[in-house]
Amino acid sequence: MNVLRRKTLAKAIQLSLLISLPGLAAAQDAPAPAAANPQATTLDTVTVTGSRIKKAEVEGQVPVRTLSREDIERTGLTSIGDVVQQITGSGSGFNRTRNASGNDGFPSDGGGTGAGSTTVDLRNLGTKRVLVLVDGMRWVNESSASGVGAAVDLNTIPLAIVERIEVLEDGASSLYGSDAIAGVVNVITRRNFDGAQITLNYGQYEPGDGQSTGVDLAWGGLSDRASWFVGASYYDQEEVASKDRARTRDPVFGTGLALGSSRVPGGRFRFVDPRNGGAYDLVTDPTLSNPTYTPGLPNCTSAGADRADGFRCWLASRDAFNYAPFNLTQTPSERAGLFGQFRFDVAENVNWYARALVNRRESLNQAAPEPIDLGPGSGTAFASNVVIPVNHPFNPFGFQLDSSNILTIRRRPTEGGPRLFGQQVDTTYFGTGLEGAFDVGARSWFWDVNASYSTNEAEQENRGSYNIKNIVTALGDPAVCAATAGCTPLDIFGFNTITQEMLAYISPVFRDRSENTLTQATANLSGDLFDGWAGAVSFATGYEYRKYEGSYDPDPQTVRGEYNGVPSLPTSGEYDVNEVFVELNVPLMADSSWGKKLELNVAGRYSDYSTFGGEFVPKYGLRWQVADELMLRGTFAEGFRAPSIGELYGLGTRFDANIVDPCLGSNYAANAANCAALGVAPGQPQFDPQISVETGGVETLEPERSQSFSLGFVWTPSLFENSAVARRVDIEGTFYKHRIEGAIQAPDPQTQLNLCVQTLDPQYCNGIVRNGATDQIESFSNFLANFNVIKTDGWDFDVFWTLPESSLGDFKVSWQNSWVGNYEAVGGDGSRQPLAVGLLVSDPVTRSIPKWQSTGTLEWNLNNWSAAWTARHISDLVESCGDAADFPICRNNPAPGLNRLGSTTFHDVQVGYKFDWMKGLQLLVGANNVFGKDPPVCLSCNLNSFDGSTYDLPGGGFYYVRADLRF
Known part of the structure; x- marks a missing residue:
């Protein structure tokens, strides 16, 4: 030298x-x-x-990272998306572990849940900001039957046709146009191939x-x-x-039913008895059949209190539903x-x-049996205004249930099996x-x-989901149900009470x-x-x-x-x-x-x-x-x-977010003045951390x-x-x-709600509407x-x-x-x-x-x-x-x-x-x-x-x- x-x-x-x-x-x-x-x-x-x-x-x-065919084969993987997701500059994306349908709802971007797809995220900037090319030409965005996707599903490109994959982890809009903010994935197909291979x-x-x-x-x-x-x-x-996995059999590994769902197979019934003004939070006792409500028994001021009429007072650690075994890993x-x-x-x-x-x-995709929510703030006009008359053949309470006395009714019909999204x-x-x-x-x-x-x-x-209009009809006036083709009165008050005839009316196939x-x-x-x-x-x-x-x-x-x-x-x-x-x-x-x-x-x-x-x-x-x-x-x-x-x-559309309400339960004391200004009364529990967010x-x-x-x-x-x-x-x-x-x-919904409570600023609070009776969030824009x-x-x-x-x-x-x-x-x-x-x-x-x-x-x-x-x-x-x-x-x-x-x-x-x-x-x-x-x-x-x-x-x-x- x-x-x-x-x-x-x-x-x-x-x-x-x-x-x-x-x-x-x-x-x-x-x-x-x-x-x-x-x-x-x-x-x-x-x-x-x-x-x-x-x-x-x-x-x-x-900087371009090239994955040769030998590199791909060494991973033992058979999906382009799985291979690209393993590079060190890759962020979070959908893949074979994402059992999304029925749980995430619809994201705000209108792209749907991407069920069954595999996408790639570079530099943690999101899958929509990665441009996917095949031989230098743009590839069509995904469809998952739940929205108009803005990312590419790499499962639409067979791995057998790939010669190499080139990943540019650099902004390249000037060369390739929109979507290349985080980088480019260019799949090069096999071209000069002489012979055959199996x-x-x-x-x-x-x-x-x-x-x-x-x-x-x-x-x-x-x-x-x-x-x-x-x-x-x-x-x-x-x-x-x-x-089939110890890690995934419980809602949260090691916590048991305490963090399970309040939507339970035997039904959870929160109401005010108009005859005595008592507030009840009841579940069906699985050890007793044919519950018959008896007024005057303990009104559930003590969680878990027993009753002798086929009901008992709700206790999360005992009565919650473990939804995890129904899901797929x-x-x-x-x-x-x-x-x-x-x-x-x-x-x-x-x-x-x-x-x-x-x-x-x-x-x-498979999800736990779909729950039915009834009463104020339950998400639809049909469910919010449900009326279960006193003469309904399965009403065990002896009075009409309607929006004037229902706090919430929740029932998870396990009789209908899990939700299946194919x-x-x-x-x-x-x-x-x-x-x-x-x-x-x-x-x-x-x-x-x-x-x-x-x-x-x-x-x-989609099988295993329900038509809420038909549910409300089957729970309503028996004469109206009798005059409606296919309607059979519905029994949601107890375990294993929903027959196949009932399911035939309330559980159609959605396409x-x-x-x-x-x-x-x-x-x-x-x-x-x-x-x-x-x-x-x-x-x-x-x-x-x-x-x-x-x-x-x-x-x-x-x-x-x-x-x-x-x-x-x-x-x-x-x-x-x-x-x-x-x-x-x-x-x-x-x-x-x-x-x-x-x-x-x-x-x-x-x-x-x-x-x-x-x-x-x-x-x-x-x-x-x-x-x-x-x-x-x-x-x-x-x-x-x-x-x-x-x-x-x-x-x-809507998705369900897990949100901790700063104005409910034990959180109220730290935010008492502002929560009162929002009209929330002290001592109100949060019924469910899963809040429906409209988007x-x-x-x-x-x-x-x-x-x-x-x-x-x-x-x-x-x-x-x-x-x-x-x-x-x-x-x-x-x-x-x-x-x-x-x-x-x-x-972020949690951030928006926190800022609403902290500042009372309309830019955060507008679109967050609470139920007047229970102070639960009823709608969230x-x-x-x-x-x-x-x-x-x-x-x-x-x-x-x-x-x-x-x-x-x-x-x-x-x-x-x-x-x-x-x-x-x-x-x-x-x-x-x-x-x-x-x-x-x-x-x-x-x-x-x-x-x-x-x-x-x-x-x-x-x-x-x-x-x-x-x-x-x-x-x-x-x-x-x-x-x-x-x-x-x-x-x-x-x-x-x-x-x-x-x-x-x-x-x-x-x-x-x-x-x-x-x-x-x-x-x-x-x-x-x-x-x-x-x-x-x-x-x-x-x-x-x-x-x-x-x-x-x-x-x-x-x-x-x-x-x-x-x-």
């Missing part, structure tokens, strides 16, 4: 340390070291997502459940002018029932897909392609285009034009439907404009047109307000966008005392939306190749995300606008190259920072708005180490890390939302942000043998204990009322052998979570007492075998 190069390298190392020390920043060009030529002395590059210029020298300007998969969890089976078929060929590839995939994932899913791609050279420098895909997913989702895609090149003098130019049409249609069939359609056309041009003083100035430009159409059509009974569950209204809308972009790559310096090359990359995109008008976003990047072994890079970008169809046009879209929403910054390095020290300790070592680091202004989000700011920053740090060749085999070590330094979401009113670094929150869905996530892998190859060991580490989290604050399961650590979820490490192992038969037969045997590590107990997590978007399932490891034959 000459003196000049040593000085240059010294400067580079000093500068890189200055850059990296504040955050030990880390980048994501993971697979590049593995694919690099070990004899090379410069940083090798591959064509990756992050630039529209078709020129290798611009690669490496942005892959068989089987796996199951240690207790013997959750079996998964899969078959992938691939066939392709090459000729002088054409190439083709056909891939078919079938995958069947069976359920894991919550009742892993939802069943069956997927089948067929993909074909054909390419043909129509001329010397012109290529035509066509690709098509069909995919079907059938999945199922989804059928069909995805179709067709794309075609021309690609070509031409020369202008000595310069080559590249062009392409593309068009595609894709649709995602979902149908959902919902949703659809998303994307039509797009693009044209691109790229090449070198001219030679500058340090090299050729490269250029790319293009035009893009997109049209989005979406609709959600709930069952007509739901539209009429007759659905006993979470209500919703139809949604439909469309918009289109025209865009142009330009990108320039300008060499500023080459082969000087300051390094090998310095390049400036500038990009800009103008978008014209039919919904809100025009938007321009720029991006600036610097790439400094200081020496052959060291590169520094930095980017600054502005971005935006257009409001989705659901966010704009989603009509009134919906707003047509006047503005786009979200963002700023993204990254700074990093890639260092391949020559000191270790072909040395005694390594053949090659690559060290990468990136610091990132994102800021979103005007983020589209609904206020929580609509979308453009929030003030969401901001986050953090660091990535990765090391890839290829050890020297030895008689023991080839060894490679990779260690990838992500640290989140800060995450903060602030409402437009200045209120701080609860999600933050190191915290887990669960309303409306469970989300967590671990401070540190790390994945380390040791790979070994010797002749035909291969093996890999992977450790996945998640740092500790903190959650609110909520109603479990007084239970030993709550650690009250790091402060009273808080629970610490300890740090967790999962270990995966895989061993393979390749037979020299045909073109190769490879057998793989592996185990994920080989030691059966249980995730930490989560007290606030919906349903199953663990966060399935962050941790593996409890109750044992997952074992699998895979056979792959090529011929």
Whole structure:
């Protein structure tokens, strides 16, 4: 190494340390070291997502993590979404553990619950802020039959067709348009494939459940002018029932019935007896049949007091309902897909392609038997105004029950079985285009034009739910019921009192439907404009047109307000966008005392939306190749995300949030003056922490606008190259920072209620309406708005180490890390939302942000043998204990009322052998979570007492075998 190069390298190392020390920043060009030529002395590059210029020298300007097919196979997973969710920069997203339907209701973004889907979140900024491409073209958004989704369901893309997955964890709106605030996932399909391949998969969890089976078929060929590839995939994932795991059999692990539901199979009846003015809170005694109410017996001033008439006074720890065993820890899913791609050279420098895909997913969610709520504030006009006359054949109380004396009546008809939500989702895609090149003098130019049409249609069939209008009719005047076709008087007063004849009238099948359609056309041009003083100035430009159409059509009974569950209204809308972009790559310096090359990359995109008008976003990047072994890079970008169809046009829907009312129960004393000003009387208990929150879209929403910054390095020290300790070592680091202004989000309901009580400010209190008799919250409006700011920053740090060749085999070590330094979401009113670094929150869905996530892998190859060991580490989290604050399961650590979820490490192992038969037969045997590590107990997590978007399932490891034959 000459003196000049040593000085240059010294400067580079000093500068890189200055850059990296504040955050030990880390980048994501993971697979590049593995694919690099070990004899090379410069940083090798591959064509990756992050630039529209078709020129290798611009690669490496942005952090891109590439998951090769070998990386994917090493995970033992069979879903693209599951694979991407395991990278260290991924946040919380829907996956196979999300048994959502019937529990979460309808989120405020109008996208539905995403039942059965798998989505990806990057940088903890939400799944809607990640753009998903397939071969560089946008993929259609999900449909779950419960809304118009704004994120992509990666289960609609069969894993069998994937060559690699490129993940850009950087703002890229200037290159790709809306939705790329947090990054881009680009799925590259298999193209140059010659021969055939069959892959068989089987796996199951240690207790013997959750079996998964899969078959992938691939066939392709090459000729002088054409190439083709056909891939078919079938995958069947069976359920894991919550009742089959100790962790998930109880509502909250270790607390028993105390935190169970107040909606019980025998019925809970809170009323005032008009004959004596006594207030009663009764449940049916399961040891006595045919309850007959006797006035004058204890009126339940003492919880749990016994009576002799078939009823007893409510006591939560004895009478609550354990809903957990009815749920699923892993939802069943069956997927089948067929993909074909054909390419043909129509001329010397012109290529035509066509690709098509069909995919079907059938999945199922299961929830506990649907409860029936009657009386004031029960959620619908039918239920709130129920009248059970004195002459009703099953009324045991001897007086008419109506809104004048009912406080609340709750009955969970277990006779009807659990709620079952079955989804059928069909995805179709067709794309075609021309690609070509031409020369202008000595310069080559590249062009392409593309068009595609894709649709995602979902149908959902809901069994085990109820028609509340029919329920009220069957509980009403017997003469009216007798005159109504199919009506049978309903008995809700006791255990196992509802007959099949009664169920036939009150429990129809509900059918919902949703659809998303994307039509797009693009044209691109790229090449070198001219030679500058340090090299050729490269250029790319293009035009893009997109049209989005979406609709959600709930069952007509739901539209009429007759659905006993979470209500919703139809949604439909469309918009289109025209865009142009330009990108320039300008060499500023080459082969000087300051390094090998310095390049400036500038990009800009103008978008014209039919919904809100025009938007321009720029991006600036610097790439400094200081020496052959060291590169520094930095980017600054502005971005935006257009409001989705659901966010704009989603009509009134509802979700149920777990909220602690500051004015009820023991909380009243701390807020007495303000609670009195809100009309709440002291001593009122909170009947149920689950409060129905009304939500919906707003047509006047503005786009979200963002700023993204990254700074990093890639260092391949020559000191270790072909040395005694390594053949090659690559060290990468990136610091990132994102800021979103005007983020589209609904206020956190708990925060809104707390601020209402603390300040009495109408901006918080408007829309929160209490029942005049019980002071319970009867309605809670929580609509979308453009929030003030969401901001986050953090660091990535990765090391890839290829050890020297030895008689023991080839060894490679990779260690990838992500640290989140800060995450903060602030409402437009200045209120701080609860999600933050190191915290887990669960309303409306469970989300967590671990401070540190790390994945380390040791790979070994010797002749035909291969093996890999992977450790996945998640740092500790903190959650609110909520109603479990007084239970030993709550650690009250790091402060009273808080629970610490300890740090967790999962270990995966895989061993393979390749037979020299045909073109190769490879057998793989592996185990994920080989030691059966249980995730930490989560007290606030919906349903199953663990966060399935962050941790593996409890109750044992997952074992699998895979056979792959090529011929």
